[in-house]
Amino acid sequence: MDIQVVFQIAAVGILVAVLDQVLKRAGREEQAMMTTLAGLIVVLFWIIQYISQLFNNIQTVFKL
Amino acid sequence: MEIAKIVGVGIISLILIMTMRRQNAEYALLISIAASCIIFFMIMPFLGQAIGVLENISALMSTSTQYIGLILKIIAIAYIAEFGAQICVDAGESAIASKIELGGKALILITSTPILFGLINLINAIMP
Numbered sequence: 747m748d749i750q751v752v753f754q755i756a757a758v759g760i761l762v763a764v765l766d767q768v769l770k771r772a773g774r775e776e777q778a779m780m781t782t783l784a785g786l787i788v789v790l791f792w793i794i795q796y797i798s799q800l801f802n803n804i805q806t807v808f809k810l
Numbered sequence: 811m812e813i814a815k816i817v818g819v820g821i822i823s824l825i826l827i828m829t830m831r832r833q834n835a836e837y838a839l840l841i842s843i844a845a846s847c848i849i850f851f852m853i854m855p856f857l858g859q860a861i862g863v864l865e866n867i868s869a870l871m872s873t874s875t876q877y878i879g880l881i882l883k884i885i886a887i888a889y890i891a892e893f894g895a896q897i898c899v900d901a902g903e904s905a906i907a908s909k910i911e912l913g914g915k916a917l918i919l920i921t922s923t924p925i926l927f928g929l930i931n932l933i934n935a936i937m938p
Contacts, residue, residue, distance in 0.1 A: 748848055748851065749819055749822065749848060751844050751848070752819075752822065752823045752826060752841055752844050752845055752848070753826075755826075755837060755840055755841050755844055756826040756829070756830060756837070756841060758837070759830045759833070759834060759837030759841075760829075760830070760833075762834065762837075763830075763833035763834055766833075766834075782834065786836060786837075789837065789840050790840070792844075793840050793843055793844060796843075796844055796847045797843070797847060799847075799851075800847045800850055800851070801890070803850070803851065803854055804850075804886055804889065804890060805886075807854055807857050807858050807861065808861065808882045808883065808885065808886040809861070809879070809882060810882070810883055810886060
């Protein structure tokens with residue numbers, strides 16, 4: 747079942763949120779911003795793969 | 811039961827979205843996109859069977875079956891436009907959603923012109 751993607755995204759989101767708080771407490775604001783951006787980019791790559799797979803499936807299903 | 815799986819995926823991703831919404835909202839949006847993709851992957855075989863039935867019915871009819879391909883293309887355009895527009899509405903960007911809808915309508919109008927011309931020719935042929 748490919749619901750793991752949802753769990754992976756949630757895990758990355760929670761991890762980034764926790765890291766963000768920890769880095770902010772440690773006084774490193776810019777590293778906190780960097781980690782949020784890095785996490786977002788990683789998740790974006792997964793999602794883009796999924797969306798391209800979705801569009802390919804639509805093409806095959808509707809025989810375009 | 812397929813419907814149970816679909817509802818399950820929807821509820822699980824909803825709960826995850828709710829937990830993500832406070833800290834970082836962009837992950838909530840990404841989870842909703844992933845969930846809608848997963849649900850489409852689940853219903854994909856059933857869509858294929860429905861299209862097969864549609865083609866069988868059109869094969870029974872003696873009229874030309876060229877329009878079935880066009881109808882399927884229009885359905886695909888409508889589905890993808892609706893997919894994108896709903897995601898933008900979820901994110902709160904209704905302006906972008908209406909632009910996507912407009913693009914979808916324009917594309918559907920363009921791809922449906924052969925059907926219109928066929929209909930008009932048919933009417934002319936029938937008129938005495």
